[in-house]
Amino acid sequence: MHFKLNKSxxxxxxxxxxxxxxxxxxxxxxxxxxxxxxxxFLKETIHQHIKMGYIQTIPGIRMxxxxxxxxxxxxxxxxxxxxxNPEFFAHFNCAKCQQICVYCRHxxxxxxxxxxxxxxxxxxxxxxxxxxxHPKLNRSHLFRWKxxxxxxxxxxxxxxxxxVKKNLVHLLHAxxxxxxxxxxxxxxxxxxxxxxxxxxxxxxxxxxLELAPRFQKVFPNIFIxxxxxxxxxxxxxSPLIIATTHQLYRFEEVFDVVIxxxxxxxxxxxxxxxxxxxxxxxxxxxxxxxxxxxPSDELKEKVEKLKGGYSFIPRRYHGHPLLVPRxxxxxxxxxxxxxxxxPKKLRDWTSLRLTNEEPFxxxxxxxxxxxxxxxxxxxxxxxxxxxxxxxxxxxEKVAALREKKVPGxxxxxxxxxxxxxxxxxxxxxGAESGIFTASALIQIGGRVGRSADCPTGDxxxxxxxxxxxxxxxxxxxxxxxxxxxxx
Amino acid sequence: MREKLPQMTITRCxxxxxxxxxxxxxxxxxxxxxxxxxxEKCLRKFEPVTCQQQKYKDVTAIYHYNEPMKDFLHQYKFMxxxxxxxxxxxxxxxxxxxxKATIVPIPMHPEKLKERTFAHIDExxxxxxxxxxxxxxxxxxxxxxxxxxxxxxxxDQLFRLKQHVTIxxxxxxxxxxxxxxxxxxxxxKSLLLEAGxxxxxxxxxxxx
Ligand SMILES: [Zn+2]
Ligand SMILES: [Zn+2]
Ligand SMILES: [Zn+2]
Numbered sequence: 001m002h003f004k005l006n007k008s009x010x011x012x013x014x015x016x017x018x019x020x021x022x023x024x025x026x027x028x029x030x031x032x033x034x035x036x037x038x039x040x041f042l043k044e045t046i047h048q049h050i051k052m053g054y055i056q057t058i059p060g061i062r063m064x065x066x067x068x069x070x071x072x073x074x075x076x077x078x079x080x081x082x083x084x085n086p087e088f089f090a091h092f093n094c095a096k097c098q099q100i101c102v103y104c105r106h107x108x109x110x111x112x113x114x115x116x117x118x119x120x121x122x123x124x125x126x127x128x129x130x131x132x133x134h135p136k137l138n139r140s141h142l143f144r145w146k147x148x149x150x151x152x153x154x155x156x157x158x159x160x161x162x163x164v165k166k167n168l169v170h171l172l173h174a175x176x177x178x179x180x181x182x183x184x185x186x187x188x189x190x191x192x193x194x195x196x197x198x199x200x201x202x203x204x205x206x207x208x209l210e211l212a213p214r215f216q217k218v219f220p221n222i223f224i225x226x227x228x229x230x231x232x233x234x235x236x237x238s239p240l241i242i243a244t245t246h247q248l249y250r251f252e253e254v255f256d257v258v259i260x261x262x263x264x265x266x267x268x269x270x271x272x273x274x275x276x277x278x279x280x281x282x283x284x285x286x287x288x289x290x291x292x293x294x295p296s297d298e299l300k301e302k303v304e305k306l307k308g309g310y311s312f313i314p315r316r317y318h319g320h321p322l323l324v325p326r327x328x329x330x331x332x333x334x335x336x337x338x339x340x341x342x343p344k345k346l347r348d349w350t351s352l353r354l355t356n357e358e359p360f361x362x363x364x365x366x367x368x369x370x371x372x373x374x375x376x377x378x379x380x381x382x383x384x385x386x387x388x389x390x391x392x393x394x395x396e397k398v399a400a401l402r403e404k405k406v407p408g409x410x411x412x413x414x415x416x417x418x419x420x421x422x423x424x425x426x427x428x429x430g431a432e433s434g435i436f437t438a439s440a441l442i443q444i445g446g447r448v449g450r451s452a453d454c455p456t457g458d459x460x461x462x463x464x465x466x467x468x469x470x471x472x473x474x475x476x477x478x479x480x481x482x483x484x485x486x487x
Numbered sequence: 488m489r490e491k492l493p494q495m496t497i498t499r500c501x502x503x504x505x506x507x508x509x510x511x512x513x514x515x516x517x518x519x520x521x522x523x524x525x526x527e528k529c530l531r532k533f534e535p536v537t538c539q540q541q542k543y544k545d546v547t548a549i550y551h552y553n554e555p556m557k558d559f560l561h562q563y564k565f566m567x568x569x570x571x572x573x574x575x576x577x578x579x580x581x582x583x584x585x586x587k588a589t590i591v592p593i594p595m596h597p598e599k600l601k602e603r604t605f606a607h608i609d610e611x612x613x614x615x616x617x618x619x620x621x622x623x624x625x626x627x628x629x630x631x632x633x634x635x636x637x638x639x640x641x642x643d644q645l646f647r648l649k650q651h652v653t654i655x656x657x658x659x660x661x662x663x664x665x666x667x668x669x670x671x672x673x674x675x676k677s678l679l680l681e682a683g684x685x686x687x688x689x690x691x692x693x694x695x
Contacts, residue, residue: 086495087498087499090495091492091495092492092610094604094605095601095604096604100493105570108566111566112568116604
């Protein structure tokens with residue numbers, strides 16, 4: 001039988017020859033916006049689907065002629081990351097298209113999108129949902145979680161489900177260690193039961209690496225795809241994607257719910273295109289659930305303005321208060337470390353941790369200072385290591401600390417969130433530095449006393465003068481501890 | 488055909504995106520040096536090769552192949568971030584601007600060129616405003632790195648002369664991005680010498 005497919009018509013209602021569809025290709029591409037040259041399928045297969053009208057190709061860069069007298073230049077928009085900032089576009093003489101070509105530098109880490117490259121998306125028939133494959137799919141098969149909630153956690157988890165039902169934005173404001181990941185499980189389960197596609201997005205790769213196995217454990221029978229720079233992308237359909245916000249550039253109007261974890265973490269707060277990426281990746285009326293321990297005023301206002309839901313958990317799940325930081329002055333620490341000497345108070349603190357065999361994290365304001373300090377600390381114990389954002393062995397080093405193979409780590413702010421290490425003790429060297437904002441300090445403090453069997457510990461701000469941000473952090477922690485708890 | 492690209496003012500470091508200070512100094516005006524496209528912090532991470540550290544005879548390399556340089560080359564060649572050709576334009580210009588010899592870039596195979604969309608050596612020279620002449624052609628599209636060292640040593644001549652070119656009895660300077668075993672340069676050099684060149688030296692951005 002012969003018929004013509006018209007691109008502008010919705011294909012779902014037409015008879016389509018399903019047997020011609022490459023299921024793997026469809027499952028992979030559904031909802032994605034992918035560079036044609038990076039598609040992990042045979043060129044012939046792709047072309048066949050383009051011909052059948054199941055795959056749409058769009059140019060990588062959109063050009064808008066500007067009529068402005070002063071700027072004769074054209075205006076460019078990247079069709080993948082939606083960047084419009086001319087600073088992030090570059091021109092070159094292209095050997096492929098034989099003319100001056102433009103590419104987007106803003107999202108180049110995911111493969112270069114240029115004027116002469118195409119992006120592809122799936123516009124063919126949708127995949128049949130899970131129920132047709134597993135008609136007996138039931139809740140206990142999908143969701144294996146045996147934990148017990150405190151009344152506050154229970155309330156918050158129900159409020160999240162309620163907001164999703166009403167398609168409302170929601171802010172879950174939960175202090176560090178309040179079990180916020182667990183609070184998300186029921187709402188994710190609820191969505192998956194209804195065959196909704198869910199994305200948990202976070203600005204940091206570390207958080208993706210920590211969350212993915214935890215979700216996989218409670219949802220053992222679905223395929224969860226973790227996405228971050230360098231992740232292996234499987235050619236399968238995944239109803240639950242755990243990704244860095246960056247990776248959302250590669251999706252379009254697909255998610256029924258997006259959960260933004262650690263919504264206040266750099267670079268999400270600063271980069272507007274990342275916020276747009278979340279908007280672009282979700283279906284137009286799909287709700288966003290924001291989860292954070294330290295919401296910014298802007299985020300609170302935004303949620304309020306949209307009349308969204310709000311849940312607040314001031315207490316950690318074990319009911320113990322947050323640790324209040326101790327201030328310890330450490331004058332001229334920079335000079336001393338540069339001269340090859342660990343300041344006495346800092347050395348004593350570290351030695352005590354080593355004697356007591358307590359794992360510790362030492363936060364530094366800059367990589368430079370940290371690198372100067374590493375050999376000095378290694379004289380106290382040769383196994384002490386350091387990690388920073390570009391460290392390829394970061395994952396292994398954090399695991400080594402957890403397994404007590406390493407007594408302590410020196411780190412930049414990269415480990416300020418998402419890391420849970422039992423009994424860890426924390427000190428910040430140079431807490432007065434600009435990089436340690438109140439929210440960063442609260443997050444760092446939240447690393448201590450996370451487990452119920454050891455809810456206390458030491459949290460020290462070593463400083464060269466007390467800043468407003470340090471006091472803000474301390475005030476906020478004490479305020480949270482004083483809150484009425486509903487039990 | 489090369490077309491003239493639109494002039495763009497560079498406001499951020501090409502490598503770390505921090506805003507660049509817009510200092511217009513007399514020195515810059517008088518010497519006509521080009522404004523840097525990377526910040527000083529990023530530039531300091533690259534490690535220059537001193538005279539004593541030059542590994543190969545008749546080859547001048549300007550930087551060591553340290554981690555930041557690996558990242559740079561990856562982003563330039565493999566991520567195809569063409570504008571990074573400007574990062575070392577001042578340093579390359581310093582070395583080659585008064586060169587009397589004819590500059591000959593190591594060529595790319597046409598297939599590879601189409602795939603990469605730009606000739607990375609040519610672009611380094613263009614960015615530094617150094618005129619050059621293509622005299623060689625790559626015979627096969629295979630890349631050096633996919634072969635073992637042994638295979639490379641033993642393989643036949645990698646290049647041939649372009650059609651209709653004559654090699655004069657003069658000094659030629661070969662230009663490549665990186666020298667690791669010296670094989671590429673050796674092949675090109677022997678071909679030019681056999682064809683009648685008087686002297687062949689080489690210049691590379693990096694020494695591996
Ligand atoms: Zn882009
Ligand atoms: Zn092109
Ligand atoms: Zn820089």
